[in-house]
Amino acid sequence: MGKAFRFHTDVDTDQIIASQYLLYPTIEEMKKYTFESLDPTFAERVQPGDYVVAAENFGCGSSREQAPSVLKALGVKAVIAKSFARIFYRNAINIGLPVIVCKDLYDAIEDQEEMEVSMEEGTITAKGQTFTCTKLPAKMQQILDEGGLIASLNK
Amino acid sequence: MGMTMAEKIIACAAGVKEAHAGDIHTVELDRLMSNDGTTHLTIDMYNKLKNPQIKDVNKLVWIVDHNIPSDSPKTAASHKKMRDFARENKITFYEGEGVCHQVMMENHVRPGELIFGADSHTCAYGALGAFGTGVGCTDYLYAMVTGTSWLLVPETIRFNLHGKLNKGVYARDLILTIIGRISANGANYKAMEFAGDGLASLSMADRISICNLCVEAGAKTALMEVDDVAMDYLKAHGREPKALFTSDEDAVFAQVFDIDLGEIEPIVAKPHFVDSVVPAKECLGVKIDEAFLGSCNNGRLEDLRVGAEIIKGKKVAEGVRFLVVPASQTIYKEALKEGLLDIFMEAGAIIMNPNCSVCWGSCQGVIGEGETLISTGTRNFKGRAGHRDSFVYLASAATVTASAIKGEIALA
Numbered sequence: 148m149g150k151a152f153r154f155h156t157d158v159d160t161d162q163i164i165a166s167q168y169l170l171y172p173t174i175e176e177m178k179k180y181t182f183e184s185l186d187p188t189f190a191e192r193v194q195p196g197d198y199v200v201a202a203e204n205f206g207c208g209s210s211r212e213q214a215p216s217v218l219k220a221l222g223v224k225a226v227i228a229k230s231f232a233r234i235f236y237r238n239a240i241n242i243g244l245p246v247i248v249c250k251d252l253y254d255a256i257e258d259q260e261e262m263e264v265s266m267e268e269g270t271i272t273a274k275g276q277t278f279t280c281t282k283l284p285a286k287m288q289q290i291l292d293e294g295g296l297i298a299s300l301n302k
Numbered sequence: 303m304g305m306t307m308a309e310k311i312i313a314c315a316a317g318v319k320e321a322h323a324g325d326i327h328t329v330e331l332d333r334l335m336s337n338d339g340t341t342h343l344t345i346d347m348y349n350k351l352k353n354p355q356i357k358d359v360n361k362l363v364w365i366v367d368h369n370i371p372s373d374s375p376k377t378a379a380s381h382k383k384m385r386d387f388a389r390e391n392k393i394t395f396y397e398g399e400g401v402c403h404q405v406m407m408e409n410h411v412r413p414g415e416l417i418f419g420a421d422s423h424t425c426a427y428g429a430l431g432a433f434g435t436g437v438g439c440t441d442y443l444y445a446m447v448t449g450t451s452w453l454l455v456p457e458t459i460r461f462n463l464h465g466k467l468n469k470g471v472y473a474r475d476l477i478l479t480i481i482g483r484i485s486a487n488g489a490n491y492k493a494m495e496f497a498g499d500g501l502a503s504l505s506m507a508d509r510i511s512i513c514n515l516c517v518e519a520g521a522k523t524a525l526m527e528v529d530d531v532a533m534d535y536l537k538a539h540g541r542e543p544k545a546l547f548t549s550d551e552d553a554v555f556a557q558v559f560d561i562d563l564g565e566i567e568p569i570v571a572k573p574h575f576v577d578s579v580v581p582a583k584e585c586l587g588v589k590i591d592e593a594f595l596g597s598c599n600n601g602r603l604e605d606l607r608v609g610a611e612i613i614k615g616k617k618v619a620e621g622v623r624f625l626v627v628p629a630s631q632t633i634y635k636e637a638l639k640e641g642l643l644d645i646f647m648e649a650g651a652i653i654m655n656p657n658c659s660v661c662w663g664s665c666q667g668v669i670g671e672g673e674t675l676i677s678t679g680t681r682n683f684k685g686r687a688g689h690r691d692s693f694v695y696l697a698s699a700a701t702v703t704a705s706a707i708k709g710e711i712a713l714a
Contacts, residue, residue: 157486157575161683165690166664169339170369170380173346184690204487207520208683209662210422212340212438232520233491234422238438286326286452296440300447301352 149196149224152189153258158201159208160235164217178217195222198262202228202253206235215239225264227252227271240287243295248281304550306458307525308493311433311547315416323457331361331445332415332544337402338366340420342380344439345387357449362393363410365402368658369665400630400656403598407510408632413528414545418445422517423598423680428524429509430532435523456522457556458493463500465564470714473508474600474698477515478569482579490520492556495549497527500563506535507604514599515680518576568713571696574684582701585711591673593706595699596627597661600678603633605699610642612703612714618650619709625667626651627659663687676705
């Protein structure tokens with residue numbers, strides 16, 4: 148089980164990691180600023196195995212791959228949203244961060260509530276209910292299963 | 303079954319006869335642009351590969367533009383990593399010549415090309431009929447090593463433009479109107495294509511401004527038919543098309559909009575969303591602390607001319623900083639020759655070197671707690687221009703300049 152960190156609609160990648168940290172040498176040095184503008188305590192509070200839950204169009208805006216990378220570096224197990232912006236979605240899969248489209252979870256869950264994702268079954272359990280997720284396109288599932296896009300270059 | 307421009311470009315890059323929305327193809331990339339926003343991370347990943355290699359170095363263009371000149375030792379270290387790698391591997395490299403998309407338009411983009419850029423505003427290249435799309439550094443690295451990538455063929459939303467913009471109304475007002483209409487994810491995963499008799503009245507600066515901002519509606523790419531205006535620009539910059547494509551008459555569009563350019567009015571996007579648009583007249587009187595004229599969206603000579611004409615003989619309001627940032631050295635020199643920079647300086651504006659400036663909230667000109675910026679930049683997200691509790695309004699070069707003079711949002 149992990150905790151849900153719940154965010155609104157149209158969360159853009161500037162909110163996930165602001166521009167002034169992007170040229171820091173490593174993701175490790177950036178990660179403590181994750182969600183700084185929306186919730187400056189997020190990076191301290193989030194634990195490995197927790198989840199980010201959002202409404203529509205999560206990750207819109209800039210193509211900065213640092214956005215999914217800092218979430219992964221903090222141990223976020225998956226991002227679950229009603230919908231994702233295109234570039235963020237692709238970047239997350241490429242680096243091996245599961246991004247899950249689920250239309251019903253957001254409205255059912257409160258911030259900090261416990262939840263669990265079963266990637267194998269494509270379901271989410273929270274508040275004693277089971278929510279069904281939209282399946283990843285086959286091409287993207289394959290990249291995720293291989294551990295991200297770079298893994299295929301190192302075969 | 304007919305094909306759209308986007309489908310034709312992907313079919314060409316995939317070496318297949320037909321491509322249709324929903325298909326996935328492996329494509330050969332024509333060009334790969336990357337800037338200092340992410341390249342240091344791409345290099346780190348490259349160096350960790352089992353067999354690092356660059357498939358075709360001639361396709362790579364690297365541009366330092368986001369934080370040039372560097373603002374801290376950390377930035378300087380990331381720039382050095384990029385500079386050294388580019389030199390060692392003989393990658394085409396620009397540093398300080400301009401904002402990446404302007405440099406690409408001036409020097410590299412050709413109609414019919416499929417271009418990956420490690421920057422979301424790569425969709426600007428559609429102004430020259432090229433399929434440009436933004437990617438992260440992992441996709442970029444994969445393309446750098448293999449010369450290829452995979453693409454889901456997007457559906458296309460077609461915008462038929464009719465008539466002409468009225469005097470005092472600009473391409474920026476048009477694209478903000480469109481984004482307001484379809485919303486910040488209205489074109490998510492889709493291509494936005496612009497055609498119609500109204501296209502002929504739009505300059506290349508207008509067209510780049512329109513295509514550039516399409517990612518703010520979520521678009522994968524933006525495309526315009528290549529006409530005489532585009533061909534003249536291409537020839538003036540010494541290039542030839544790779545291929546010229548237009549959508550077939552029986553191409554399938556997800557949606558079609560007909561837009562009368564004569565009905566567009568000056569628009570402002572309010573904090574903190576690009577689709578939060580209202581007529582500029584509804585924002586009159588909002589106090590500002592800073593105004594910004596520049597960026598890959600509106601830092602071209604045409605924009606500087608608009609601003610200079612408005613501010614000539616007038617002064618920037620007391621207490622307001624007015625930043626003027628030409629989008630490239632070429633534009634800077636032309637503006638200097640035309641006397642535009644003199645006009646801005648005499649009015650009290652601050653002229654800066656070509657870079658991304660406050661548009662991306664790092665580099666320079668960032669605003670403090672509680673401050674308000676009116677900007678020709680690309681985004682007005684919370685904290686985008688500096689402090690997390692600050693406010694950004696987006697508008698045309700004319701509205702921004704008029705506001706700098708008045709110290710509050712004003713119409714030219």
